[in-house]
Amino acid sequence: MRDARELLEQAASVRESLKKVMVEVMVKPGNQVQLSKRAGYSQGLVSEAIKELGRLGVVDRSRGDKVRLGEMRGVAVGIDIGFNHTSVVARPLGHAAEEATKRRSQPGVNLGMAQLLPTVLAMVEETVADTEHDMGEVVSAGLAVPRMVDSRTGRFTEPVLPPWDPADDPAALLSQALSVRVAVDNDANLGALAEQVYGSDEPVEHIVYVKASTGVGAGIMLGPNLVRGQRGMAGELGHLAVDLNGRMCLCGGRGCLDTMVGADALLAKVRQSHRGTNRENPDSLADLIARAKDDDAVCRRVLNDAGRVLGFGLAQLCNLLNPHRIVIGGELAAAGDMVLGPCDYELRRHALHGATSEPLDFELGLSALSPHAEAHGALVLGLRSWTSN
Ligand SMILES: [Zn+2]
Numbered sequence: 017m018r019d020a021r022e023l024l025e026q027a028a029s030v031r032e033s034l035k036k037v038m039v040e041v042m043v044k045p046g047n048q049v050q051l052s053k054r055a056g057y058s059q060g061l062v063s064e065a066i067k068e069l070g071r072l073g074v075v076d077r078s079r080g081d082k083v084r085l086g087e088m089r090g091v092a093v094g095i096d097i098g099f100n101h102t103s104v105v106a107r108p109l110g111h112a113a114e115e116a117t118k119r120r121s122q123p124g125v126n127l128g129m130a131q132l133l134p135t136v137l138a139m140v141e142e143t144v145a146d147t148e149h150d151m152g153e154v155v156s157a158g159l160a161v162p163r164m165v166d167s168r169t170g171r172f173t174e175p176v177l178p179p180w181d182p183a184d185d186p187a188a189l190l191s192q193a194l195s196v197r198v199a200v201d202n203d204a205n206l207g208a209l210a211e212q213v214y215g216s217d218e219p220v221e222h223i224v225y226v227k228a229s230t231g232v233g234a235g236i237m238l239g240p241n242l243v244r245g246q247r248g249m250a251g252e253l254g255h256l257a258v259d260l261n262g263r264m265c266l267c268g269g270r271g272c273l274d275t276m277v278g279a280d281a282l283l284a285k286v287r288q289s290h291r292g293t294n295r296e297n298p299d300s301l302a303d304l305i306a307r308a309k310d311d312d313a314v315c316r317r318v319l320n321d322a323g324r325v326l327g328f329g330l331a332q333l334c335n336l337l338n339p340h341r342i343v344i345g346g347e348l349a350a351a352g353d354m355v356l357g358p359c360d361y362e363l364r365r366h367a368l369h370g371a372t373s374e375p376l377d378f379e380l381g382l383s384a385l386s387p388h389a390e391a392h393g394a395l396v397l398g399l400r401s402w403t404s405n
Contacts, residue, residue: 020090020109021155023074024402033057036403037065041075042092042109043396044213045084053219056240085110091149093140093196094395096160096203096388097186099179099230100124100300102136105391106143109155113214116395117146118388125161125179129186137193154196158398159187160203160390162231164248170200173248177266199394199401203227204251205242206393208235210385211343213396222339225383226253227390228326228348229301230279235393236337254278256329273329277322279347285321289314305351316354323355327362330380334367345383345390356382 020042027035036055040046046054052062066083069075076084088109096103101124107116119139123132144151163180164173176182187200208225215223225235232254236243243250254274255267262271263281275281279301286304287297298304298315308315330342342363348355360380364372372378383389 018073018086018088019153020088021153023088024155027402032404033061034065034068037062038069038074039399039402041069041083041085042090042399044113045082047081047083050219051083053221054213054240089149089153090155091144091147091153092395092399093144093154093157093194094160094206094391094393094398095136095140095157095190095198096206096390096394097132097136098124098162098203098390100126101387102132102139103388103391104136104139104143105388105395106140106147106149106154107395108147108149113385113392116388116392117143118391119143120387128179129184129189133189133193136190140194151194154194156398156401157190157194157196157198158206158394158396158401159190159198159200160206160394161186161200162203162227162229162233164252165200165202166248167201167244175267197398197401199397201242201394201397202233202235202248202251203390203393204233204235204253205244206235206391206397207343207345207383207385207389208237208393209242209396210389210393211341211345211383212237214385214392215341215343215383220341222337222341224330224333224337224339224342225389226326226330226342226344227346228277228344229346231274232277232326232329232346234333236339238337253329253333256332258325258329273325276325277348282318282322285318286314289318301347302350305347305354308351308354319348319351319354320358322348323351323358324362326355327359327364328366330359330363331366334363334371334378338371340377341379341381343381343383343389345386347387349382349386352382356380 052059090109094105103120105116166173187198191198204227223237234251234253255272257271259271263275265272265275
């Protein structure tokens with residue numbers, strides 16, 4: 017059976033369009049139209065590339081209208097390092113995203129990157145072993161981090177908020193330890209990438225992924241392009257001011273969305289309500305959500321209010337970008353309708369009517385890939401790093 021890593025290394029000398037279409041088929045099978053949308057090439061160019069890849073036996077067109085990968089060994093890896101979680105997915109090339117093996121565990125970068133590294137490496141090895149591949153068959157890895165990343169350098173954009181340090185270079189650290197290339201980007205950006213590719217059969221053209229956990233960030237895909245801005249600062253939704261007289265934020269701003277719907281803000285609201293009582297306070301966002309699901313009135317209300325404020329913020333984003341779909345992921349997504357209902361109501365109340373109403377098929381929903389969306393996106397980024405753009 018063909019070795020995918022060898023094939024990708026040899027492909028360094030072939031023309032870019034051929035390599036890009038091959039990588040897109042590795043990302044997900046697709047028909048000519050879908051591959052053309054994802055690669056950002058004309059259908060004619062994609063059709064030529066498919067024919068040539070078919071002749072070389074790299075792709076298989078014999079099963080339905082979708083172009084699939086021919087028989088080959090190789091596995092792609094995606095890693096998501098959050099503040100207090102690490103998530104890893106591994107997917108043999110040619111397998112569907114649902115068939116990826118997954119691991120998620122508690123420690124995150126709050127431990128410090130050097131202390132976390134052995135845990136991440138062990139998780140990658142276990143996740144790859146679950147696919148019945150060995151580490152030598154890993155073709156690429158991608159890394160999602162909850163910080164702004166300058167895509168030109170792969171380094172953090174300053175100011176770098178704690179617990180990361182501007183000198184940290186987690187992609188280089190992992191690349192050295194795994195002996196494989198590791199591409200890095202902001203976690204919300206990668207959530208958007210994953211939702212565009214794997215969230216539905218047809219790629220959604222304009223999609224925004226909202227990662228709501230410790231903080232809030234947005235990944236914006238307009239067509240095949242991730243909107244990163246000049247220095248990777250686009251989509252910093254958590255620092256959108258939604259209350260001119262609100263609380264000060266870690267960023268130096270006032271009334272930022274993070275100060276109202278970030279995990280710390282929600283936990284503080286419950287503590288405030290419990291003040292002077294002997295009621296137990298939730299110790300994490302997951303705990304707060306669990307209590308709300310157990311019908312704790314305070315926790316439910318805090319989540320409802322968070323949904324409303326988030327919807328107000330997303331309405332501004334709708335008016336600016338007019339997306340087809342907004343997907344909510346991150347830990348807050350586990351609250352389901354307790355957040356989604358009020359969020360949808362406020363979003364439609366404040367957004368321009370034409371941006372969110374019939375007959376336009378605007379959708380607001382929860383991430384079906386959660387809690388691994390960012391890791392799936394990192395996997396896509398890693399594969400795409402074999403091409404030049
Ligand atoms: Zn802020």
